[in-house]
Amino acid sequence: MFYNVASLIVLGFAIEKRVGWGMFLSVWLLAGASGTLYSTLFVPEPWNTGTGSSQAILGIAGFGVVLTTIAKNYRFLIVALIFTLLPAFALDFIFAHYPKPGHILGLLVGMLVGVFYINRLTKSSSKDRSFPLVK
Template sequence: MKKLPIASIGLGLTTIFVSMIVAYIVTGSFLGKVTMIELKSYGGVNVSNLMNWEVWTLFTSQLVHAKQYHMFYNVLSLVVLGYAIEKRIGWPRFLLVWFIAGASGTLYSTLFVQAPWNTGTGGSQAVLGIAGFGIILTTIMHDKRNVIYALLFALIPAFSLDLIFANYPKPGHVLSLAVGMVLGVFHVNKLTKSSNKDAACGAA
């Protein structure tokens, strides 16, 4: 049996639980729509949170969602990417990419929205960060078909919705994708240097 992507599955289940519980508390329905203003009190992030040392919101903001059906798509994308990528890089690095790329994009997105709606939430940014990492990872892979399918599954709907509803890719999405790609470059460079070093030792 292939090794399960424990990080992506764990994050997905945690996201479902937290997002639906918050929706129920606020709206009385597990599938209720929660506003950005309400989510500020339930884990959303913005600059004022961080100035008050509420640094945990960099994590919780990636779990809560305004729309629960969108949350389910994000979770599905996360798990699909996890099956394709996590086993290749390990769960610790997968978690690190999820957090760094997701947190940076979610916080960055709040800079383009006026108060009191300038609260960052949702798992889209983290998903796109992992996708960005995956894009770079494919440059050194021989069998990359499954990763490419997973990338298409995550990227095409996300940016299509941006173009439909906002007419442009959302800044937070773009930044998370870029951060994931930068992290991917560091990872690939490290692997390449290690491989070259092993080859040199073998030749000697």
């Protein structure tokens, strides 16, 4: 639980200031809910108890992975992603011997939302030449 809180603080600092709290919360809820639902319904015991927190954090990390393709000054974002992703999947391999499906789904949902977000930004930037993600 401590690691989830630390990851949330680091990722929150790296991502929320770039995209705003509304988008951050949307990714958190979508990734967390989908990962938890999948884990609860389809993963065999004892790994079927999805808490939502780690799935949501990996969703935020997936969103961050996509953001690195367009963000300037993204060095801290890369460090935050490494801080989150490497230990999370290392723990999965140590204890479950495979990446937990809810974690994978949360990561993929975050990446998918990130692709839609960037697509929306690039369309709006081509119309008015304002690109709010670049700092």
